[in-house]
Amino acid sequence: MKKIIAIALAGAVGFAGLCLTNFAHDNRPVLKVANWAEYIDGGDEDSELIREFESWYEQQTGKKIRVEYCIADDNEILYNMIKMGDNFDLICPSEYMIMKLAAEGRLQKLPASFYDTGVETNYYAKHVSPFILDTFSSNYVNGEAWKEYAAGYMWGTTGFVYNPDHVSEQDVQTWSIFNNPKYNKKITAKNNIRDTYFVGLAIYHDAALRALKSDYESGKITKAVYQTQLSALMNDTSHETMSGVKEVLQNMTSNLYGFETDEGKNDTIAGKITVNYQWSGDGVYIMDTAEYGEEEEEPENSVLLNYAIPETVSNLWFDGWVLTKDCRNVDAATMFINFLSMPENAVRNMNYIGYTSCIGSETVFNDFVLDYYSAEEDEEGVAKYDLNYFFNPDYVTGDASTASEEYVFYTYEEQLKRQLFAQYPQEEVLTRCVAMQYFDADANSRANSMWSDVTFF
């Protein structure tokens, strides 16, 4: 009965979900994949990459496959689609939704063979960045590491896209910029509970975060302890904290230009918004467009925008591939992940999407990072940039002898505040970035109430 109602509701409400196939009516078995819009090379409709996967799969296994590629607008809509009975095989939610789905038993684990680096076609296991693998091994859901369920696809941070002509660099280092009257009606927050709750927490816990940071920097606590405590602070949903956060957010709303999701991009490029709280990947898009214009042609008034991550804490997020409970073809699903994890395909995806891939192989470093960002040592205004943590599998944090010169390169100094920084922040910056857990039912309901109080003013 519930299912019938759910299906009827899906029809009636028409949740924004769209599936694209190549309309070849044949009896090839289907692999049904859900992903975000514009989140694969070539866009969605006729992504060459998907067709290439179909032939690659046939070549590898001798079996045919047809990919049905569906678009979900956001995590909540994807969740509703699954709840209402959409039978996806492979989906790509964000980390908190992966945790929620796993906790509700809606996912199945990746097969053990997925991480066997001895297998030629296990491109994910062979090429995933050590940083990503480490994060996916040290974060848990249901007492099991993320990597049991998820293979990372894209990742990033949140921070401020700002115009350095109008905004001081000290100000964007602090979360209190949201209350700074200097940026009255020039600063935006995100129009969703989770991202904005994070902002509220960072302001509410400011003193504690600073104390923690100085403890870590003076060597009183280890990195592991620091990150555990940071995570605890930034995932605090107790009654007391939530009402504190509510007050913080209520105080800052009158200073905001508004809450936005995608609408803020254009206004940031046009200069109406000078500080835009943004996901790093969209930040790269905004910086690129402000600098080069829509068609890769220098616009009349090219603007150089910067990206900054506040000094106390910020959000680290991931989108990852997971197998649903009802996945009918685990083989094809894992091969799809591996196909996207081929370094050359990862580069193609990054070029198209603008977000940062979880794949950290030499090819990605040479064909993407160096291609876009490297400079000659003897040029003026260049600086060294170290990406050992992301690309060097032998690297151990804090042990300089394990670092390889190969992954240290020269880049233009401005890139330390711009696209390179947004795509690949330095290791010490990521130390202070934490992933957000999902809200349990009680916290979710309280957060919703809090949000309606905050957004009514």
Place this chain on the structure above:
Amino acid sequence: MTKAKFHFSRKLLAIPYALFLALFVIAPLLIIVYYAFTNGDTGSFTFDNFRNFFSGTGGDTFWESSRFKTIVQSLGISVLSTVVCLLIAYPIAYIIAFKVKNKMGLLILFIVPMWVNFVLRINALKELLEWIGIYNKSNGWNIFNTVLGMVYDFLPFMVLPIYTTISKIDKSYLEAARDLGAAGSTAFLKVTLPLSKAGIMSGVSMVFLPSMTNDVISNYRTFNHTKIIGAFIDECFKNDLWNLGSVTALLLLTLMFLITWLTGGFSAEPENGSRGTSLW
């Protein structure tokens, strides 16, 4: 041998509409009722969702909560938008119906904007307001801008039904009134206005109901600074609180029903039997 005869009657033409009604009006309504009265985990019957809704948002009572204030603000914006629409639309409809030769030309002026995508239109309006300098200035201006957006968007829905009813009024009634000594204003108040009541009611319900819930306008118009109840319902469904969202929708529906009933919206059939019946 008798031949089965197929009698085509006009009633059969109602079948497609009845099907449409059942599928897209009745069924969703039933689903909303289902979710309003069941609990999320087990699907068993409960009044908890209503208790939840009326328990306020943060330890305070419902009447002090932002949820109640949001409803009041939505109602206010709705009433204001409807009144402004009516004040603008009635004279226009009257003039087009009675005073103008090229009726089609003028009507088209009001219909053409509807051919342009409405998100595009409200974005354009946003740019205009920004240029004037009243965009996102203060809460007062935000509410003003929201009302402006609603009026801008829903005006044709008010003009058209009023125009249709007015243009169908038998002119001989007016002539009779004038013959019997009524002044122009009296004739208008005693004849034209009552006879166009059906059009007004149609127009009012066409504007009042959507402007209560069309959160797209308030979102774009004010960058989510002005919250209406439609946005609240949207958030509930997005954040996996279907039961609370359904309760809110159901209560809103009841409120609308009451308002329509109290203002006589269901008895829109005019007493005098003119052809100016409700349009929508």
